[in-house]
Amino acid sequence: MSYTEATLQLLSPAGALVESDATAEYLPIVEKLSDDELREFHRVMALTRAFDVEGTNLQRQGQIGIWVPSLGQEAAQVGSGFAMRPQDHIFPSYREHAVGIIRGIDVIDIVRLFRGLTHGGWTPSEHGNFHIYTMVLGSQTLHATGYAMGITLDGKAGTGHPETDEAVITYFGDGSTSQGDVNEALVFAASYQTPELFFLQNNQWAISVPVSKQSRTPLYLRAGGFGIPSVQVDGNDVLISYAASRKYLEEARAGGGPRFIEALTYRMGAHTSSDDPTKYRTDAETAHWAALDPISRFETYLRSRGEGDDFFAEVRTEAADFAEDIRRRTLELGVPPVGAMFDNVYSEPHPLIEEEKQWLAQYEAAYASPEASE
Amino acid sequence: MSALESLPMAKALNAGLRKAMQDDPKVILMGEDIGPLGGVFRVTEGLQADFGENRVMDTPLAESGIVGTAIGLAMRGYRPVCEIQFDGFVFPAFDQITSQLAKLTNRHEGGISMPVVIRIPYGGHIGAVEHHQESPEAYFAHTPGLRVVSPSTPHDAYWMIQDAISSDDPVIFLEPKSRYWPKGEVDFAVRGRTLHSTAVARVGTEVTLLGHGAMVAVLLQAADLAAEEGTSVEVLDLRSLSPIDYGPILESVRKTGRLVIAQEAPGAVSVGSEIAATVAERAFYSLESPVLRVSGFDTPFPPAKLETIYLPDADRVLEAVDRALAY
Ligand SMILES: Cc1ncc(C[n+]2csc(CCOP(=O)(O)OP(=O)(O)O)c2C)c(N)n1
Numbered sequence: 001m002s003y004t005e006a007t008l009q010l011l012s013p014a015g016a017l018v019e020s021d022a023t024a025e026y027l028p029i030v031e032k033l034s035d036d037e038l039r040e041f042h043r044v045m046a047l048t049r050a051f052d053v054e055g056t057n058l059q060r061q062g063q064i065g066i067w068v069p070s071l072g073q074e075a076a077q078v079g080s081g082f083a084m085r086p087q088d089h090i091f092p093s094y095r096e097h098a099v100g101i102i103r104g105i106d107v108i109d110i111v112r113l114f115r116g117l118t119h120g121g122w123t124p125s126e127h128g129n130f131h132i133y134t135m136v137l138g139s140q141t142l143h144a145t146g147y148a149m150g151i152t153l154d155g156k157a158g159t160g161h162p163e164t165d166e167a168v169i170t171y172f173g174d175g176s177t178s179q180g181d182v183n184e185a186l187v188f189a190a191s192y193q194t195p196e197l198f199f200l201q202n203n204q205w206a207i208s209v210p211v212s213k214q215s216r217t218p219l220y221l222r223a224g225g226f227g228i229p230s231v232q233v234d235g236n237d238v239l240i241s242y243a244a245s246r247k248y249l250e251e252a253r254a255g256g257g258p259r260f261i262e263a264l265t266y267r268m269g270a271h272t273s274s275d276d277p278t279k280y281r282t283d284a285e286t287a288h289w290a291a292l293d294p295i296s297r298f299e300t301y302l303r304s305r306g307e308g309d310d311f312f313a314e315v316r317t318e319a320a321d322f323a324e325d326i327r328r329r330t331l332e333l334g335v336p337p338v339g340a341m342f343d344n345v346y347s348e349p350h351p352l353i354e355e356e357k358q359w360l361a362q363y364e365a366a367y368a369s370p371e372a373s374e
Numbered sequence: 375m376s377a378l379e380s381l382p383m384a385k386a387l388n389a390g391l392r393k394a395m396q397d398d399p400k401v402i403l404m405g406e407d408i409g410p411l412g413g414v415f416r417v418t419e420g421l422q423a424d425f426g427e428n429r430v431m432d433t434p435l436a437e438s439g440i441v442g443t444a445i446g447l448a449m450r451g452y453r454p455v456c457e458i459q460f461d462g463f464v465f466p467a468f469d470q471i472t473s474q475l476a477k478l479t480n481r482h483e484g485g486i487s488m489p490v491v492i493r494i495p496y497g498g499h500i501g502a503v504e505h506h507q508e509s510p511e512a513y514f515a516h517t518p519g520l521r522v523v524s525p526s527t528p529h530d531a532y533w534m535i536q537d538a539i540s541s542d543d544p545v546i547f548l549e550p551k552s553r554y555w556p557k558g559e560v561d562f563a564v565r566g567r568t569l570h571s572t573a574v575a576r577v578g579t580e581v582t583l584l585g586h587g588a589m590v591a592v593l594l595q596a597a598d599l600a601a602e603e604g605t606s607v608e609v610l611d612l613r614s615l616s617p618i619d620y621g622p623i624l625e626s627v628r629k630t631g632r633l634v635i636a637q638e639a640p641g642a643v644s645v646g647s648e649i650a651a652t653v654a655e656r657a658f659y660s661l662e663s664p665v666l667r668v669s670g671f672d673t674p675f676p677p678a679k680l681e682t683i684y685l686p687d688a689d690r691v692l693e694a695v696d697r698a699l700a701y
């Protein structure tokens with residue numbers, strides 16, 4: 001499933017700015033971006049790609065249990081990520097590494113998650129309100145909606161002060177749109193008119209199942225049935241991803257109710273490092289999407305605006321250093337203390353947990369060095 | 375096909391599913407990624423190619439949808455076999471399983487039956503991220519109307535999946551995912567035990583060890599180690615968690631006087647707790663020591679790097695054996 005007439009696009013696959021009636025209202029949003037901001041888009045996309053390549057390498061070398069690449073989806077993530085304001089909250093699924101980078105998480109925490117050291121990794125309130133990853137598909141969309149309901153209850157949206165009014169964005173995949181939770185989230189969001197953007201990354205696949213199995217209709221059209229305005233954008237075009245997200249987030253923030261964006265993109269890598277995509281998709285398809293690579297497209301555009309080799313070389317060096325740093329710090333990661341699994345099961349003391357924690361400590365001590373227990 | 379073949383459990387299940395589909399055209403498979411991919415554990419590999427998309431359905435990504443529509447298909451005369459991709463992803467279907475599937479026969483006053491099998495790869499030892507290593511059996515064993523079984527060997531997997539499919543009741547079929555790959559002998563000609571029976575996996579005299587699924591291999595290892603130290607241990611493979619076949623358990627306990635139950639699941643309100651209580655009620659005068667449980671801790675299944683601490687291993691089982699013998 002590729003782009004249709006309905007798919008909004010500001011940058012053609014060849015990297016040229018497209019002007020059309022459909023995008024007329026989006027172009028001014030992009031025109032407000034400074035050169036520095038545009039450079040930053042490229043920089044984060046390049047860092048994210050380097051992170052994914054390194055993550056995959058580390059997994060192959062046994063340093064990480066499983067790797068979940070965002071490779072190919074950088075533009076959708078970077079565009080929407082930069083469209084947020086600092087006070088906004090993000091409820092991701094498990095693939096939004098670029099958004100995490102934008103919101104200031106330390107990516108080693110993503111490595112810690114996939115290396116099997118933690119189930120979470122970071123504290124959202126200290127990391128740009130980027131909530132932790134959710135593995136059970138679609139659950140986070142309800143959490144996002146509830147959070148957004150709270151914003152409304154607190155009177156923190158629609159006051160006419162965009163610098164302080166809050167909004168929420170939630171990410172989910174094409175497969176996840178079939179989950180009851182996602183549909184219930186859309187119902188609640190519409191019912192309570194939440195200040196919220198549903199950001200669907202349609203990367204064409206849910207592991208081995210094509211999006212055509214999930215939906216007969218383009219997914220953005222489903223939102224209309226819930227009474228939620230929606231658009232479909234070219235998710236490999238960072239400019240339209242940014243502009244549409246910005247517009248919709250600002251509308252939601254201003255009290256206009258929830259919005260929905262379907263970003264058409266492609267999971268260029270395997271679903272995870274455990275997956276073998278050759279079992280279910282063709283080389284022709286991957287080649288088709290390789291030609292639509294979001295990063296090279298934007299690089300062409302920046303060059304056409306006069307950006308020179310120096311900048312791209314600088315970013316390449318920075319990305320290589322970034323990857324090298326991740327590798328070094330991954331190899332330095334220790335193992336959590338065994339007692340850690342008993343921590344934070346509850347917020348308040350719990351006798352069974354205390355008892356088992358003590359039992360294990362004694363057992364380990366006796367087992368580690370029998371003499372020590374005398 | 376010769377009668378005896380050495381196969382990994384994943385392949386034995388595949389063969390069992392294939393046989394059930396050949397025997398009964400009403401048997402259909404439903405699940406996420408079970409078609410061209412053959413399931414994330416390859417249990418259904420090749421079945422869609424051979425039986426077609428109507429009988430091996432890659433469903434939309436919704437567990438409640440899978441089980442809920444399986445119920446309707448069963449009402450229509452089909453025998454659906456649902457695959458849940460991982461233990462931790464069964465819960466979106468929990469309502470359909472516990473409030474509907476389990477109760478519909480009763481609600482219809484016996485007027486219909488619900489021959490639905492729900493296959494769930496479960497348990498730890500594979501180093502995966504959250505929701506991929508859990509042991510949710512107690513929820514299902516606690517639910518009247520569901521049958522719950524778990525094979526520990528490729529042979530049992532081959533036969534038990536067929537028995538589960540031919541059962542007119544809903545069966546939660548728990549597949550110990552860490553046992554998918556080790557090979558074992560499958561006898562394709564001789565069935566052996568019935569679905570809901572406890573098996574003696576090793577004969578011994580001083581202590582009885584009881585477990586199911588992947589735990590059985592750990593118990594056999596513990597029994598080997600105990601034998602080296604001169605202790606004779608009997609190992610029972612529970613196989614059926616609902617109903618529980620108490621005959622062989624009580625018989626063994628009357629012989630050894632000691633019972634240690636091991637399970638990966640958290641210990642509180644677990645299948646092991648139920649068995650401990652029943653054995654105390656029915657074999658009190660035969661017991662030389664209290665029935666002991668060795669379980670996963672009552673915490674969420676921890677991050678992968680801590681799983682070897684969380685999961686009961688042979689040492690933890692032997693520690694309990696020592697305690698039982700010390701009474
Ligand atoms: C409730 C639930 N069921 C099944 C899974 C297993 N699973 C993990 S990712 C995935 C496919 C998800 O596809 P999509 O929503 O399109 O997201 P993508 O991975 O493509 O980003 C599946 C089936 C899960 N994590 N949660």
Ligand SMILES: [Mg+2]
Pocket residue numbers: 173174175201202203204205206207
């Ligand atoms: Mg997808």
